[in-house]
Amino acid sequence: xxxxxxxxxxxxxxxxxxxxxxxxxxxxxxxxxxxxxxxxxxxxxxxxxxxxxxxxxxxxxxxxxxxxxxxxxxxxxxxxxxxxxxxxxxxxxxxxxxxxxxxxxxxxxxxxxxxxxxxxxxxxxxxxxxxxxxxxxxxxxxxxxxxxxxxxxxxxxxxxxxxxxxxxxxxxxxxxxxxxxxxxxxxxxxxxxxxxxxxxxxxxxxxxxxxxxxxxxxxxxxxxxxxxxxxxxxxxxxxxxxxxxxxxxxxxxxxxxxxxxxxxxxxxxxxxxxxxxxxxxxxxxxxxxxxxxxxxxxxxxxxxxxxxxxxxxxxxxxxxxxxxxxxxxxxxxxxxxxxxxxxxxxxxxxxxxxxxxxxxxxxxxxxxxxxxxxxxxxxxx
Ligand SMILES: Cc1cc2nc3c(=O)[nH]c(=O)nc-3n(C[C@H](O)[C@H](O)[C@H](O)COP(=O)(O)OP(=O)(O)OC[C@H]3O[C@@H](n4cnc5c(N)ncnc54)[C@H](O)[C@@H]3O)c2cc1C
Numbered sequence: 001x002x003x004x005x006x007x008x009x010x011x012x013x014x015x016x017x018x019x020x021x022x023x024x025x026x027x028x029x030x031x032x033x034x035x036x037x038x039x040x041x042x043x044x045x046x047x048x049x050x051x052x053x054x055x056x057x058x059x060x061x062x063x064x065x066x067x068x069x070x071x072x073x074x075x076x077x078x079x080x081x082x083x084x085x086x087x088x089x090x091x092x093x094x095x096x097x098x099x100x101x102x103x104x105x106x107x108x109x110x111x112x113x114x115x116x117x118x119x120x121x122x123x124x125x126x127x128x129x130x131x132x133x134x135x136x137x138x139x140x141x142x143x144x145x146x147x148x149x150x151x152x153x154x155x156x157x158x159x160x161x162x163x164x165x166x167x168x169x170x171x172x173x174x175x176x177x178x179x180x181x182x183x184x185x186x187x188x189x190x191x192x193x194x195x196x197x198x199x200x201x202x203x204x205x206x207x208x209x210x211x212x213x214x215x216x217x218x219x220x221x222x223x224x225x226x227x228x229x230x231x232x233x234x235x236x237x238x239x240x241x242x243x244x245x246x247x248x249x250x251x252x253x254x255x256x257x258x259x260x261x262x263x264x265x266x267x268x269x270x271x272x273x274x275x276x277x278x279x280x281x282x283x284x285x286x287x288x289x290x291x292x293x294x295x296x297x298x299x300x301x302x303x304x305x306x307x308x309x310x311x312x313x314x315x316x317x318x319x320x321x322x323x324x325x326x327x328x329x330x331x332x333x334x335x336x337x338x339x340x341x342x343x344x345x346x347x348x349x350x351x352x353x354x355x356x357x358x359x360x361x362x363x364x365x366x367x368x369x370x371x372x373x374x375x376x377x378x379x380x381x
Contacts, residue, residue, distance in 0.1 A: 150217075194213070289330075296323050
């Protein structure tokens with residue numbers, strides 16, 4: 001067992017960390033304030049190979065292992081939680097759907113520009129009436145000759161209003177339950193009937209547009225089907241399983257930002273003639289915050305390790321995401337507490353970290369649903 005990063009992994013951390021400190025941290029408050037998609041940062045990340053970290057170089061990616069990819073997402077999210085979602089949804093969800101389930105021609109046409117960062121990707125699974133309960137989705141794809149006609153809508157789709165490629169899940173056999181779901185590559189620019197209805201106003205995660213989409217007789221050629229008809233549900237579960245490792249990474253990044261800020265503040269703020277960090281209660285808060293971060297990171301890398309080895313990692317990625325997301329919110333909460341009144345204002349980023357952290361407990365499997373998954377795995381259900 002080796003807990004040290006390899007030289008390559010350390011190099012990735014250093015490179016992304018430097019980029020984040022120089023380019024992301026200085027504009028993070030502005031992104032939070034304007035809620036605008038940070039296209040300039042996405043272009044810079046494309047140059048650095050950060051828009052296709054885990055994909056092979058032959059498909060335009062950086063060819064990094066999953067540990068390095070998670071490290072990259074952790075660092076990016078340390079700078080901006082919204083940017084963390086932009087990259088994670090683009091890579092772990094949209095990109096991975098194409099990498100795992102696309103044929104060679106689909107990979108070449110759609111994955112390569114995503115991995116190179118020329119295109120942005122989104123993953124459209126959730127609907128107004130179908131969040132945790134995916135099989136109750138109503139979006140339908142009917143076959144007509146050599147095309148599919150998609151009708152329906154999706155809700156809360158990260159990058160949904162800016163994406164060039166969207167992987168859309170729809171029922172091809174409405175009577176077959178989860179076995180009747182299929183997935184398609186949709187190209188919003190070229191495909192008539194792709195409508196962005198709205199982008200949400202959110203508590204946090206600013207800069208990553210969360211879109212409501214409508215498909216109105218959206219026609220796609222049959223070669224946009226990913227895999228076979230009926231495989232969409234299993235594809236979604238497998239994709240989310242890998243995605244959860246990167247939501248653990250996003251959680252960790254935000255927790256670290258909250259911790260670093262609080263530790264610095266504890267050394268500077270004086271009350272009763274001494275830095276507040278000298279009060280035992282503050283010291284203990286910092287000790288607990290760091291301990292939780294260290295533990296969450298181990299769970300994340302354990303899940304990544306199993307994924308790389310090709311072992312079953314459903315329980316591991318669920319535990320990593322569940323724990324990291326909850327400690328992220330707890331650490332951010334303590335970050336505000338250590339800042340006292342200043343923490344509740346926009347004078348310090350502590351409140352942004354708290355708002356950004358909360359999302360981790362909701363998307364890509366709520367904490368309640370993940371506890372069901374972990375419990376089922378433990379009980380062999
Ligand atoms: C900012 C943001 C970005 C998102 N990005 C995407 C995206 O890119 N693509 C995408 O497809 N989706 C995305 N989502 C959707 C997200 O995955 C869903 O919101 C999430 O899966 C929960 O579904 P829901 O909101 O319908 O809640 P519900 O499923 O209605 O859950 C409501 C509550 O009931 C609980 N609950 C539900 N079922 C159970 C159960 N079986 N046992 C115990 N408790 C249960 C939940 O845990 C929760 O507390 C995003 C959401 C947000 C907020």
